[in-house]
Amino acid sequence: MALNVGCTAPPGRARENRTGSWRVFLPRFDHEACSKCGMCQLICPEGCISETADREFVPDYDYCKGCGLCAEECPKHAITMVQEEK
Amino acid sequence: MAIDKGCELFDCGHRACGGCGASLAARLLLKAAGPETIVVSSTGCMEVFSTPYPETAWKVPWIHSLFENAAAVASGIEAALKIQGRKEKVVVIAGDGATFDIGMLCISGAFERGHDITYICYDNEAYMNTGIQRSGATPYDASTTTSPAGKVSTGNRRPKKDMPRILAAHGAPYVATASVAYPADFMQKVEKAINTPGPSYVQVHAPCCTGWGFDGSKTIAIGKLAIETGLWVNYEMVDGEVTKVKRVVRKPVEEYLQEQKRFRHLFKPVTLTAEIAKIQAIADANAARYGIDIKLPPRSGAEAA
Numbered sequence: 158m159a160l161n162v163g164c165t166a167p168p169g170r171a172r173e174n175r176t177g178s179w180r181v182f183l184p185r186f187d188h189e190a191c192s193k194c195g196m197c198q199l200i201c202p203e204g205c206i207s208e209t210a211d212r213e214f215v216p217d218y219d220y221c222k223g224c225g226l227c228a229e230e231c232p233k234h235a236i237t238m239v240q241e242e243k
Numbered sequence: 244m245a246i247d248k249g250c251e252l253f254d255c256g257h258r259a260c261g262g263c264g265a266s267l268a269a270r271l272l273l274k275a276a277g278p279e280t281i282v283v284s285s286t287g288c289m290e291v292f293s294t295p296y297p298e299t300a301w302k303v304p305w306i307h308s309l310f311e312n313a314a315a316v317a318s319g320i321e322a323a324l325k326i327q328g329r330k331e332k333v334v335v336i337a338g339d340g341a342t343f344d345i346g347m348l349c350i351s352g353a354f355e356r357g358h359d360i361t362y363i364c365y366d367n368e369a370y371m372n373t374g375i376q377r378s379g380a381t382p383y384d385a386s387t388t389t390s391p392a393g394k395v396s397t398g399n400r401r402p403k404k405d406m407p408r409i410l411a412a413h414g415a416p417y418v419a420t421a422s423v424a425y426p427a428d429f430m431q432k433v434e435k436a437i438n439t440p441g442p443s444y445v446q447v448h449a450p451c452c453t454g455w456g457f458d459g460s461k462t463i464a465i466g467k468l469a470i471e472t473g474l475w476v477n478y479e480m481v482d483g484e485v486t487k488v489k490r491v492v493r494k495p496v497e498e499y500l501q502e503q504k505r506f507r508h509l510f511k512p513v514t515l516t517a518e519i520a521k522i523q524a525i526a527d528a529n530a531a532r533y534g535i536d537i538k539l540p541p542r543s544g545a546e547a548a
Contacts, residue, residue: 202462
């Protein structure tokens with residue numbers, strides 16, 4: 158029996174909402190200083206940091222809100238927050 | 244990391260504040276739970292920021308209940324899955340308002356009936372979505388919009404309700420507290436809760452930069468300070484007995500309090516020493532109850548004297 162009640166939305170449709178436009182400060186990643194611990198990827202509240210094939214951690218600036226949590230928690234201080242240029 | 248399922252089931256584009264502890268809890272929860280999960284969310288900040296219609300950040304089946312009945316909705320889903328012989332896990336994620344206050348009746352019913360559900364409370368210590376009103380989880384002396392600090396009040400007058408023990412008293416086989424400041428620990432506890440038959444409860448401390456008044460980059464630092472001062476204790480209870488506790492070398496509570504605007508009235512315009520001493524007493528009582536203190540060996544100089 159099909160019940161057509163309530164509202165539904167396709168999985169992950171929030172991707173249409175590009176939260177990167179909220180950003181004031183932008184995280185810059187220094188891949189030389191990075192120790193590949195993956196902390197930034199684990200703790201990003203957006204889940205917008207991914208690991209490339211050459212084991213570099215890169216944020217998706219379409220969604221990064223620039224909260225600075227990755228820069229604060231990076232044990233190697235390899236991430237710095239810089240003023241966004243718009 | 245062994246338990247990282249390598250997928251992002253709580254996706255980008257949600258509308259949580261930058262540095263939100265609760266959104267981090269949702270991500271970590273699904274990393275640990277995996278795709279074979281059905282999530283029930285009560286009304287709250289997480290429901291609002293993750294699913295403004297027609298958007299959703301969830302990539303697993305997700306249902307919004309009312310504010311009060313997430314545990315009852317989860318009970319029904321679990322019973323339906325069981326009779327169909329299906330193996331999906333049912334997880335509730337609800338805020339402290341929906342858990343400590345509004346949903347108490349339905350949670351008590353679900354736990355008493357013994358449904359195989361995992362109830363996760365992201366505890367940001369007030370009703371943040373509607374504008375920072377106090378809840379049963381708000382700590383002593385925190386200033387909220389319904390417990391404002393001022394000339395006649397030093398903020399919230401009641402201590403935090405002990406929700407984990409209330410649910411342990413229901414006979415829940417697994418009850419745990421965790422913090423987004425220790426992501427691996429939280430994910431392990433979620434996995435354990437999901438794999439424990441019967442109703443289990445995980446309460447995760449989720450610092451709220453907007454409601455508590457600190458910079459979004461400090462979410463994890465604040466979460467760690469709560470544990471290091473003894474105002475939040477990470478522990479596990481199996482069949483009502485505390486089996487594992489995170490032990491710390493304790494710091495004075497001021498180090499946690501002065502980082503947050505909700506406690507600013509304790510330091511300005513004058514330092515309210517007597518009130519801070521009451522909060523220190525809460526931390527001391529936590530430390531004595533759970534045995535969190537790591538005793539450092541005395542320095543050799545002190546021994547010689």
